[in-house]
Amino acid sequence: MAEEKIDRIAREIYENVGGPGNVDKLIHCMTRVRMTIIDKDKVDMEDLKKIDGVLGVVDDDTLQVVVGPGTVNKVAQVMVDQVGVKLGEPFPDDAGKNDHLTDKEMVEAKAARVKAEQKAKQKQTPIKRVLKSISNIFIPLIPAFVGAGLIGGIAAVLSNMLVAGDIGKSWSDFIMIMKVIQNGVFSYLAIYVGINSANEFGATPGLGGVIGAVTLLSGVTPEAPLHNIFNGSALSAGQGGIIGVIFAVWILSLVEKKMHQWVPDSIDIIITPTVSLFIVGIFTIFLVMPVAGVISTSLVGAIEWVLNVGGAFSGFVLGALFLPMVMFGLHQILTPIHIEMINKTGMTPLLPILAMAGGGQVGAAIALWIRCHRNHKLTNMIKGALPVGILGIGEPLIYGVTLPLGKPFITACIGGGIGGAVIGGLGNIGAIAIGPSGVALIPLINNGKWLGYVAGLLAAYLGGFIATFFFGIPKDAIDPEAVAVAGDTTVSEADTDTSETQTVAQTVAQTTARTSDTVTAPVEGQQIPVNEVSDPIMAQETMGKSIAVKPNDDSPIYAPVNGKVMFVADTSHAIGYTSDAGEEVLVHIGIDTVNLKGQYFDLTAKPGDVVTRGQIVGKVDWTAVAKAGYDTVTLAIITNSQEFTIDKNSDETTVEKATVVMNTTPAS
Incomplete structure (x- = not known):
């Protein structure tokens, strides 16, 4: 039943935001599904708020749908799984609800998830980074290879038919035109590779194209050749091939970046390209072309030998x-x-x-x-x-x-x-x-x-x-x-992970004796009225009875209860506790600070840690958070408020780590 509820909430959210096709990206924090909406006119705010399980909606830079801790990660995961992406990744242009996916779209969505999982398991070694760069250089050229290759293939067939007399000589010009188009790619491939390599390595694309063109030895004639400095033989156009071009442009990127650092801005546009081209051009002609030529020739020869001998x-x-x-x-x-x-x-x-x-x-x-x-x-x-x-x-x-x-x-x-x-x-x-x-x-x-x-x-x-x-x-x-029968009696690892923050807290709460208790300030600073908090959902205490404190610049984060840490947000902007008296307390550090992705936060608390009131559980660079444009107001929220009678101390007072901000008594 719990899974049906999660699926229903995910489906109804999509239905009221214009479908997955109207979502660009989706992430979640400890309580909210956060969506980047493409066309806000397609969002039905009123019906979105009426969804059973939705506690509130905030329309800000992102559309924030509050569904509560423990539930939010499940709902968000279902929503991204339906379109085959990971949290935070761009939605595909043709994203749609699972119920309306075609067989092709369904398998592509699953393929995307499995591929992402496989990539996530792989370590990013230097070799893999090099291979990724090579891929980035050539992927933009593949349509050109395909188009020019097919045109060249048709030209070859027509040429054979012309020689065999199957077609007349009037086809000669047309065949020549097709070969010219084909050669437009392959004859000047070094230039295209040079430009793409420069883009990949952070050099100026035009300069990368010039270095590629250098390997074509334009203007060099057989009567007046340039010589290989290693054996004295004449260099030939294209010697070293595209492998040499990639390496030479990588060297260009290093030289150009250094030149930008050394040359004054006023003359950088004149000196840097001139010196970079001159140095790297000479290096390419006399070092890269001879060495890469041997490598590429040997590589091609070795592959041909393996295929000829090995068959x-x-x-x-x-x-x-x-x-x-x-x-x-x-x-x-x-x-x-x-x-x-x-x-x-x-x-x-x-x-x-x-x-x-x-x-x-x-x-x-x-x-x-x-x-x-x-x-x-x-x-x-x-x-x-x-x-x-x-x-x-x-x-x-x-x-x-x-x-x-x-x-x-x-x-x-x-x-x-x-x-x-x-x-x-x-x-x-x-x-x-x-x-x-x-x-x-x-x-x-x-x-x-x-x-x-x-x-x-x-x-x-x-x-x-x-x-x-x-x-x-x-x-x-x-x-x-x-498998389905087994699945009904087996809790998967994924289910355990995603429900930890909810089921563990519920179990502890159910088995803990309810007693009167106090909640102390999570930070030192100035307590402010909750209704003045800039986030409307928190200001309305939608998640439960709350207090808010504007922290001092040097205040650490304190545990507000005696109990256990139940969860810590991946982005470190929230901590959840279950107290010995049964309160479930969420400490939310700053407003919208989930977007900082953990930057400026240094939390030492971990799930399962036993803590006491006033214990330091982490530090935050409050000044940096504020400079980044985020409100530093920190809230303590009792998310199971319905189980207690709660008295809040007066607002607008200076609080320290031992200041009691809420008194709780179990509800009768």
Whole structure:
């Protein structure tokens, strides 16, 4: 019943704020769901306030819906789960209520959650940061690669038809135009990579483009070449490739940043770009191009050797390992390798092999669909993910279907290996551009080798299907009702975490003898009337009987009761206690200070700590909080006020840590 209440509150909040599509971001503090609303005209404030379980609504920079401690984290989690994002992340443009999600949207939402969870488990090592930078450099170029690659592929087909006499010479100019468009990307790729690299590394984009252009050696002729300082041979345009360009622009970013620090502002715009280009340009020509040229040539040669010698075995290993690489973010290093191979050989034989991993996913999903046909939730997700999976977009299948189930992910990898073995065994199958995968890659396969690629794709489908059908079906996926029964009698870890602040407090309160008690000031300073607090919900004492204190600049945070710390907000702006007498006391430090995300707060109290009145439980840099634009007023709120008769001491008095601000007597 409790979960039904949470789901209902989440659903009704969405219904009255214009739906998930009208929410940009959602977070929560200790009592409120805070939403950044796109169009406030769509919000029905009156009906929002009437929701059973909503204690109040504040329309500020964010729309704040008060549902109380313990409940708020559950409601907020349900709301973000429905659109497949984490707390604080931007909502997708097509976010909608779960009840109206299509199969495709449902699996994409789940895939987003699983992908985020996997990323959260991974440590951000220097290598991963480098790989992320590489990804950021090339992702903006992928549409250009796809478009130019397809145009180039059509031009190649028409050229072959022209040579064979299947079409007339009148097509020559049209074919030439298509090749010019294709070359607009690949001939000047170094410039585009230079600009994107500069954006990624914090250099001036125009200067990054110039450094990329330097590697093209414009104006250098065979009759008057520039020489390699290591062996005396003539440097060639593009030597070092895009790997060299990325490294050179990274050096540019370091030089430019130092120049900005050293050069006076009045002449910075003249001196910094001139000196940076001159220094890094010379460095690029005489050091980066020779060294990176050896590296890129060796890398391409090594991959070709592995594929030629290893054949089917190499194809199997590469096809089987690609999905784990994707899961750990290591696949990003392959992008510059693909492009370097296309620059040097006109194709990348790696991409068709690695694309087989997606084929294994498709085969595994079909096997799951057949074997788990009674699991309607799973099959609906597969229906939504399969079409895009066949077209080469694998994330919904990986993160929405196979990876969460475990075994099917492994058997899908086996299917990818089988497809890779077929491609590797046939040999000489490459792609002339990067971007698509799956069926969508067929038009980009070189030299009419698309039938071999299709054979590999079918082998991956079949391999993933057979391996999953016989060895990769989890029992709980076949019989979801058994899982549901177990779920009714088992408390999950997530449920335990999200309900801690409510259920533990309730248990303690129910088992604690009710006695008269006192609540002392949570900070030292000037007590003010609660109705003067700038937050209307707190001013109205919606959460319970409250006192408010404007703290002194040097005041620490004190425990207001003898009892136990039940929770501490992740952002350190609130602490919850249960006293020995049974009061549930929430100390809220400042107004809207949740937005500071813990900055300027240093709390030493932890959940489970036993405290006494007046004990210091933390410190706050009140001056910094005020300078940041936040009200420092701190409140002590008895959230189970209905269980006590409460007498508040007079307002507008100076309070110290031992000052009694509320007296409580158990209600009869």
